[in-house]
Amino acid sequence: MSDILISTRGLTKRFGAKDVLKGIDCDIRVGEKVAVIGPSGSGKSTFLRCLNLLELPSGGTVTVDGSVLFESEMLAKRDALDAVVAEIKDLKSGNASQEVKEHRQEAARLKDELAKTQDALTDARAKQKLAKLRASRAGSADSAEVDEASVNCERLAAEIEELKAMLAAVNAKIKQKRAEAKHNQDAALLSELIAKKAQAKSEYVAAKKAHAAAMKKTNKSIDEHRRNMGMVFQHFNLFNNLTVIENITLAPVSLNLKDVKAERRKLLMRKLKGEDVKSGLAALPSKLEIVENAKATARKLLARVGLLDKADVYPSTLSGGQKQRIAIVRSLAMNPRVMLFDEPTSALDPEMVGEVLEVIKELADDGMTMVIVTHEMGFAKEVATRVLFVDDGQIKEDAPPQQLFGAPQHPRLQEFLSKIL
Ligand SMILES: Nc1ncnc2c1ncn2[C@@H]1O[C@H](COP(=O)(O)OP(=O)(O)OP(=O)(O)O)[C@@H](O)[C@H]1O
Numbered sequence: 057m058s059d060i061l062i063s064t065r066g067l068t069k070r071f072g073a074k075d076v077l078k079g080i081d082c083d084i085r086v087g088e089k090v091a092v093i094g095p096s097g098s099g100k101s102t103f104l105r106c107l108n109l110l111e112l113p114s115g116g117t118v119t120v121d122g123s124v125l126f127e128s129e130m131l132a133k134r135d136a137l138d139a140v141v142a143e144i145k146d147l148k149s150g151n152a153s154q155e156v157k158e159h160r161q162e163a164a165r166l167k168d169e170l171a172k173t174q175d176a177l178t179d180a181r182a183k184q185k186l187a188k189l190r191a192s193r194a195g196s197a198d199s200a201e202v203d204e205a206s207v208n209c210e211r212l213a214a215e216i217e218e219l220k221a222m223l224a225a226v227n228a229k230i231k232q233k234r235a236e237a238k239h240n241q242d243a244a245l246l247s248e249l250i251a252k253k254a255q256a257k258s259e260y261v262a263a264k265k266a267h268a269a270a271m272k273k274t275n276k277s278i279d280e281h282r283r284n285m286g287m288v289f290q291h292f293n294l295f296n297n298l299t300v301i302e303n304i305t306l307a308p309v310s311l312n313l314k315d316v317k318a319e320r321r322k323l324l325m326r327k328l329k330g331e332d333v334k335s336g337l338a339a340l341p342s343k344l345e346i347v348e349n350a351k352a353t354a355r356k357l358l359a360r361v362g363l364l365d366k367a368d369v370y371p372s373t374l375s376g377g378q379k380q381r382i383a384i385v386r387s388l389a390m391n392p393r394v395m396l397f398d399e400p401t402s403a404l405d406p407e408m409v410g411e412v413l414e415v416i417k418e419l420a421d422d423g424m425t426m427v428i429v430t431h432e433m434g435f436a437k438e439v440a441t442r443v444l445f446v447d448d449g450q451i452k453e454d455a456p457p458q459q460l461f462g463a464p465q466h467p468r469l470q471e472f473l474s475k476i477l
């Protein structure tokens with residue numbers, strides 16, 4: 057059996073027009089402690105949320121324990137289709153010709169210069185006004201300063217006229233060349249592109265269907281998946297209207313009840329077929345038993361983080377560090393195979409950071425597999441077996457902490473570390 061617990065290939069996430077994850081290939085092995093570092097907005101949280109499918113990826117593959125949980129090529133296929141469509145549009149409109157492209161570049165340059173000159177003229181007019189004001193205060197209608205400012209304004213105004221004329225000439229050329237290119241359009245190339253478009257479209261439609269099917273499958277297995285992945289957030293996300301122990305037992309109880317219900321349904325179906333299911337039904341735990349079991353587990357875990365005496369209080373009476381330790385216990389109560397932490401200490405007062413890191417470190421020492429997004433570089437150095445540097449939606453470096461911090465390779469990582477260390 058492979059020891060890879062989570063694996064992503066070509067993982068992408070797009071929000072609107074923004075590509076937040078740009079193809080992440082990553083394997084997380086059983087027992088590894090992976091720290092994720094990188095600048096704000098680089099996609100660290102999104103990556104974590106995609107692993108847990110709190111956020112559905114846009115493309116790529118997420119495999120957990122060898123079974124594919126999410127797979128989609130839809131986005132890549134749509135990009136390919138869009139590219140062919142744009143090519144055809146350029147060809148048809150005459151924009152594809154080299155001469156038109158060059159003229160367009162020239163037009164863009166002229167527009168840029170025109171805008172700059174217009175700004176300069178606005179400045180110059182303001183200076184002229186000021187000079188006139190000064191001159192009139194000094195009791196004369198004109199002065200050397202006024203003259204100079206006026207000359208400057210005139211010069212800029214003339215330059216603007218000239219630039220406008222040049223731009224109009226280039227635009228006329230573009231129009232003419234486009235018309236010519238359209239006329240001489242390469243029929244062979246066009247029909248080749250149209251065939252390419254049909255192919256791209258059918259591939260996109262197939263990928264879209266596969267995507268929908270994958271989503272259905274993913275939705276079915278999502279509960280099971282989440283059970284295996286505990287997630288701890290920056291802001292604890294405890295329910296303030298429930299006591300500590302109710303917070304911890306809520307999910308395990310409801311999932312266990314669901315399991316028991318499903319099991320009971322199966323047994324009753326078998327009964328309908330004439331089988332004897334009495335002993336099976338009798339062996340199913342009652343709701344009370346499920347609740348008591350969950351509470352017993354919760355108490356054990358609370359004792360482990362030194363908070364057993366807080367079982368029956370409400371979260372509002374706890375400090376941030378205590379809340380976060382409770383949030384960790386709540387995740388552990390599901391008996392996950394991997395823990396995902398998203399900046400678990402960055403909302404805490406400095407004096408509480410230590411107690412939370414201590415709990416995480418103990419978990420790590422116990423062999424828990426974990427992925428932790430953190431700004432605590434000291435902690436990453438001490439606890440992580442591997443560090444990923446995420447920048448601009450990509451993993452730019454992936455190395456053991458000693459190597460990554462001691463001899464960073466990527467210039468972006470060097471820059472990042474020089475700012476924070
Ligand atoms: N639901 C969303 N809708 C639109 N854009 C989003 C959404 N979630 C995240 N983004 C954008 O994706 C980019 C990456 O965000 P993400 O939260 O993953 O970054 P991060 O590396 O965790 O940053 P930080 O260190 O500040 O937590 C940001 O530009 C963010 O604005």
Ligand SMILES: [Mg+2]
Nearest residue numbers: 100101102398
């Ligand atoms: Mg984040």
